Amino acid sequence: MIMPRLNRFDYNGDGKISLSEFTDALKAVGSSLPDQVQRMEEIDKDRNGFISFEELFDFQHANPDLMKEVVKRL
Ligand SMILES: [Ca+2]
Ligand SMILES: [Ca+2]
Numbered sequence: 001m002i003m004p005r006l007n008r009f010d011y012n013g014d015g016k017i018s019l020s021e022f023t024d025a026l027k028a029v030g031s032s033l034p035d036q037v038q039r040m041e042e043i044d045k046d047r048n049g050f051i052s053f054e055e056l057f058d059f060q061h062a063n064p065d066l067m068k069e070v071v072k073r074l
Contacts (some may be wrong), residue, residue, distance in 0.1 A: 008074040009051075017051040019044060029069045 009017040009025050019040050043051055043059040051059075060067040 009056075017056070019049060019051065022051050025070055025074060026066075029066075029073050 007013075009021050011021050011024065022043070023040060043055050045055055045058070046052075
């Protein structure tokens with residue numbers, strides 16, 4: 001399995017992936033937003049507003065095809 005590089009999502013370089021950075025990444029692959037917004041809530045399991053490596057990994061596990069597209073295009 002290809003792991004996405006976290007720094008590719010981290011556009012502002014603060015070392016963390018915010019929900020909006022992740023949403024932008026999904027937009028970049030043309031993912032439909034209403035669906036994704038729902039997922040944003042799901043992916044940030046501890047609700048701290050950022051996506052940790054573990055949270056991203058879980059999301060990738062649940063959405064392998066989507067993440068494959070994201071990783072390919074980033
Ligand atoms: Ca960031
Ligand atoms: Ca989190």
